[in-house]
Amino acid sequence: MPIASCSRTYHPSFSSLEADVVLRSTEGTLYRVDSYTLLTTSGLFETMFRLPQPKTQYESSSDCQVLADIRETEEIDVYESDDVLERLLPLLCGLVMPRWNTLDQVERILTVAEKWDTPGPIASIRSALTSPHFLRSEPLRIYALAKHFDWPEEAKLASTHTLTLDLHDPSHAPILERMSSKDLLPLLQLHRARRDQFRLLIDSPERFTAGNSSPYHCSRCGVTQLDNHTWRELKNAMFLEIDRRPLGDTLGVACGESAEWPESLACWEAKCKKEGCGGFNYDRIATLRQIRNCIDSLPLTIEV
Ligand SMILES: [Zn+2]
Structure with a gap:
């Protein structure tokens, strides 16, 4: 005073x-x-x-x-x-x-x-x-400031914290519009790379044999060829989700919102139609674990 x-x-x-x-x-x-x-x-x-x-x-x-x-x-x-x-x-x-x-x-x-x-x-x-409070609450502004002042470590740290954000949301436009394209581009690339690499990984027949190999037969009776439309719909829902929230922490979880999606329920409940078999098409726990592995292998920071 x-x-x-x-x-x-x-x-x-x-x-x-x-x-x-x-x-x-x-x-x-x-x-x-x-x-x-x-x-x-x-x-x-x-x-x-x-x-x-x-x-x-x-x-x-x-x-x-x-x-x-x-x-x-x-x-x-x-x-x-x-x-x-x-x-x-x-x-x-x-x-x-x-x-x-x-x-x-x-x-x-x-x-x-x-x-x-x-x-x-x-x-x-x-x-x-880069105090935890600011990073959690306003990572995009910290990223913009760090890039402006050419502080690479702070920019990398902030870029990771922006992965909870949907950069397409109009609420972020005022900050994005103030950034130069040189500063903004690495961040857009990180968000897009996570989404695109995730799509490649969940389409991999090596990682998801039952869902992505064609033809693939019921692992229980060995007779019925799997109709993978429920897995394809779940993959599409996951792709939309990681586009919205590139961190991907909402995916591959046994509890939480994505576990209750209609696409998830349909996929985990899909069974062999052969009379007397009824084997589940997909191993839910192993598949969720593999989805987490995919998420964990995605890039976490901008490239400097
Ligand atoms: Zn079967």
């Missing part, structure tokens, strides 16, 4: 008279900051302070001279809100900072940190970006 002093409102954490530069927020709050700190931590301020000062009487541009000039400077309007400065300045000055509340807040500060060219705060924010 800003405090008023001598008709001016200083932020309580940045009111020391020993600090020789005064920054002013868009709300008019003043922040006293040591000029040497700004000069050494921000490329923007370094450039600004090294610009020729109108009142200078020295030709030298040594740090001492630059700082001497700054001390003559009055308040500097930084055109950022208190909300931003209350977060960014502690990072610049090495002060304790409270935890990040929302990704909106992180993104806002990161944008200004980039504008101010401040590697220290950016590095600090980078480590907070």
Whole structure:
């Protein structure tokens, strides 16, 4: 909470008279900051302070001279809100900072940190970006930020967490539209690769002998040739599901929504029609296990 002093409102954490530069927020709050700190931590301020000062009487541009000039400077309007400065300045000055509340807040500060060219705060924010909470709740935005800042490990981690999302859902359009095609393409490729590779795997006769070999006869009586339409319908339903949710964690499970699909029930209940046989067409547990094996072999991250 800003405090008023001598008709001016200083932020309580940045009111020391020993600090020789005064920054002013868009709300008019003043922040006293040591000029040497700004000069050494921000490329923007370094450039600004090294610009020729109108009142200078020295030709030298040594740090001492630059700082001497700054001390003559009055308040500097930084055109950022208190909300931003209350977060960014502690990072610049090495002060304790409270935890990040929302990704909106992180993104806002990161944008200004980039504008101010401040590697220290950016590095600090980078480590907070991949907290489990943010990764679970907003993986797509983290992916977009990580790609923008060219942070490959964070982008890979975030790409894995996006696999719960259907990128075709219109709710994601605002984030996708802000990304460059160069950044977006690897993510689309990952989602598509999982879907397409899954289709190839579940069509494999080696992995699913009963369903995909033709002809294949009832394993119990050895007489009836299997009619695999229930397996084909289940495969189609699984393909649509992995297209919607590329993580595939809803597939190959004995309990849960996909276990109750009409296509699943029909497939597991399909039996040999030969009188007196009645053998099940497919081994449900072994087939589910094989479906999980297929899912587990799919790529999990973008390629960097
Ligand atoms: Zn049979």
